Amino acid sequence: MTGIIAVIDKTLAGNSNLLSKSIVDHMFESHNYEISSFESDKISFKTLFLDKDYHGIIEASDCLIAWFGRPYYRENLITEENARELITDLSNLCFENISGHFELMFYSFNDHKFIAVSDKVSGFPIYYLDFGNYIIITPELLSLKALCESGWKPSIRQGAIFEFLSSGHLWGEGTFWEDVHKLGPGKYLAFKDDEIEINTYWEMTYNSSYKSLDEIKSELFSAILKDFNHLPQGKAVLSLSGGLDSRGLLGLLNKDPDRDFDTISYSFGENFEKSDSEVGKYYASKLGVTYNFYKASLTDMVCLIENIENAIIATGGESDLVVTSQHSFLGEKFYRDLAINYDFVLRGDEVWGWGDHVISEKIAFIH
Numbered sequence: 336m337t338g339i340i341a342v343i344d345k346t347l348a349g350n351s352n353l354l355s356k357s358i359v360d361h362m363f364e365s366h367n368y369e370i371s372s373f374e375s376d377k378i379s380f381k382t383l384f385l386d387k388d389y390h391g392i393i394e395a396s397d398c399l400i401a402w403f404g405r406p407y408y409r410e411n412l413i414t415e416e417n418a419r420e421l422i423t424d425l426s427n428l429c430f431e432n433i434s435g436h437f438e439l440m441f442y443s444f445n446d447h448k449f450i451a452v453s454d455k456v457s458g459f460p461i462y463y464l465d466f467g468n469y470i471i472i473t474p475e476l477l478s479l480k481a482l483c484e485s486g487w488k489p490s491i492r493q494g495a496i497f498e499f500l501s502s503g504h505l506w507g508e509g510t511f512w513e514d515v516h517k518l519g520p521g522k523y524l525a526f527k528d529d530e531i532e533i534n535t536y537w538e539m540t541y542n543s544s545y546k547s548l549d550e551i552k553s554e555l556f557s558a559i560l561k562d563f564n565h566l567p568q569g570k571a572v573l574s575l576s577g578g579l580d581s582r583g584l585l586g587l588l589n590k591d592p593d594r595d596f597d598t599i600s601y602s603f604g605e606n607f608e609k610s611d612s613e614v615g616k617y618y619a620s621k622l623g624v625t626y627n628f629y630k631a632s633l634t635d636m637v638c639l640i641e642n643i644e645n646a647i648i649a650t651g652g653e654s655d656l657v658v659t660s661q662h663s664f665l666g667e668k669f670y671r672d673l674a675i676n677y678d679f680v681l682r683g684d685e686v687w688g689w690g691d692h693v694i695s696e697k698i699a700f701i702h
Contacts, residue, residue, distance in 0.1 A: 336363060337388055338403050338459055338474025341440055342379045343449045345529060346468045355379035357481040358473055373399060378442055378449070383474075387569065387678050393418045397445050400425065403474075404437030404459045405567060425450055430523065430536040435565075438474065448527040453518040455537050461518040462510065470526050476510055489513070563587055569678025571596040575626070577614025584681055589622050597625040597677070603633075603664055627672075631664035642666045 340358050342351040352374045359365055359381055368383040373392050380401045384390050392401040393415055400422060406413050408421045409432050424432060425441040428450070433439070436458030441450040451472055453461050464471040466482060473479060479489070492513045498506045505511070508519045518524055521537035573588060575581045575598040588596050598619045600612035612628065619626035633639060642664060673680060 336460075336475040337368060337383045337385060339390075339401055339438055339440055339472065340379075340381045340383070340474070340478070341401075341449075341451070341470075341472035343442075343470040343472075343526060344377055344468065345470070347377050347447070351375075351377070351379035351469065354469060354471070354482070354485065355381050357484065358471070358478045359383065361478045361481040362475055363477065373401070375444075377444070377447060380440065380442075389567070395419070395422060397443065398422055398426065399440075399442045399444070401440045402437055404454070405435045405565075406433060406437035406439050406454075407435040407565070408432055410434070425452075428523070428525065428534075428536075440472070446527065448525070450526075451518060451524040452536075453520060453522050455521045455539075457517070457520040461524075462515055463518060463524055464515045465531060470531065472524075476512070476515065479512075479515060489515070566594075566681075567679050569595075570676070572673060572677040572680050573598045574680060574682045575600050575612075575615035575619060577612055577616075577618070581615065581682070582618055585618055585622070585624070588681075589624065596681075597627065599627045599629065599673075601629040601631070601665055601669070603631045629665050629669050631666070633664065638666070639664060 340355050340362075342355040342358070344351040356379075359370065362368075362383060365383065368385065371382045371384070371390070371392060373380040373394065378399075380392060380399070382390050382392065382401060382403055384403070388403065389405050389412070390401075390403045391413065392399065395418075400413075400418060402413055408417050408424075411417055412435075413421060421433075422441070424430070425439075426443060426448075430452065433452070435454060436456070437452075437454050438459040438461050439452040441452075442448070449470065451461055451463065453459075460474050462473050462476055462479070464479060464482075466485075466487060471479065471482070479487070483489070489512045491511060492509055495505060495509060495511045498504070498509075499511075508517045510517060518533070519535075521539075522533060522535050525532045525534065571588065571594065573581060573584055573596055575585060577600070585598065588594050598615065600615045602612055616626055616628065631639075645667060
């Protein structure tokens with residue numbers, strides 16, 4: 336899995352690079368990724384990425400920042416031009432000007448302070464482990480198996496198996512392993528003076544009395560359009576179920592003449608003629624948009640089990656990250672097609688729930 340691996344040496348003994356290299360070697364399909372690095376006697380940052388990924392490491396005289404994903408600072412993508420202001424904010428634990436989907440790391444050479452920041456929806460996973468003389472950060476749980484060579488003895492967290500079997504995913508910020516945690520949405524990890532603190536910098540709140548319904552509709556629609564205008568460049572693929580959310584995205588995408596995109600639907604064994612995917616196909620065809628359909632094969636049990644195993648390996652068992660237990664049924668071809676042919680994926684169930692065609696706020700919020 337792409338993302339940032341960080342190893343912070345509490346003792347400043349200079350062994351962080353060896354550990355981070357071992358973790359990289361245990362990443363799923365790590366040989367397919369390019370790597371950018373920063374090494375010192377105190378820390379090691381390694382970013383695994385593909386050509387289309389937006390990432391960066393900027394070193395200043397007194398500190399370092401690294402990011403992966405699409406972090407915005409004051410509504411502009413992070414660059415060397417605005418990094419100095421961002422560094423000042425991060426050093427003061429000020430996050431109010433940061434937005435986007437990302438993982439973001441900060442390190443101060445002067446006082447050995449390290450900060451890891453998760454975005455507001457945990458769009459990019461950050462797992463952390465306090466391992467003896469080291470703080471370990473990784474985007475992929477199973478890569479931590481590398482630490483077994485250094486004496487780590489992982490144990491299954493009590494309740495994790497029940498959570499996974501009862502709901503298909505893990506609850507809260509726990510993982511399968513007792514001493515490994517996920518940095519939750521809108522949170523940051525701060526390490527200084529041999530102490531780790533986890534704090535919240537943003538929470539989703541709603542006060543039903545602070546505005547009228549019409550004002551909320553207008554404000555929400557403006558926010559949606561603002562987010563839409565910040566979509567990455569490149570070719571998109573829309574996961575089109577036929578429901579109101581994804582049809583709303585289809586309307587917005589189709590309205591933009593410069594947006595290159597295709598649509599896909601998939602089935603997990605149900606009768607396609609009776610599923611809402613048929614609705615998605617209808618609207619894509621009506622607008623003249625390329626449409627592809629994938630159907631899971633539930634008859635070849637050997638293939639099915641292999642697909643599930645690959646999904647677990649690729650995600651470290653965290654089914655709510657890249658693939659869910661159902662999505663793994665679609666197999667390797669489905670995910671390789673998406674990875675090779677498209678630059679990013681849009682899903683209707685991850686955009687607040689929009690509405691029908693979303694051409695205007697009146698259509699978007701029909702009751």
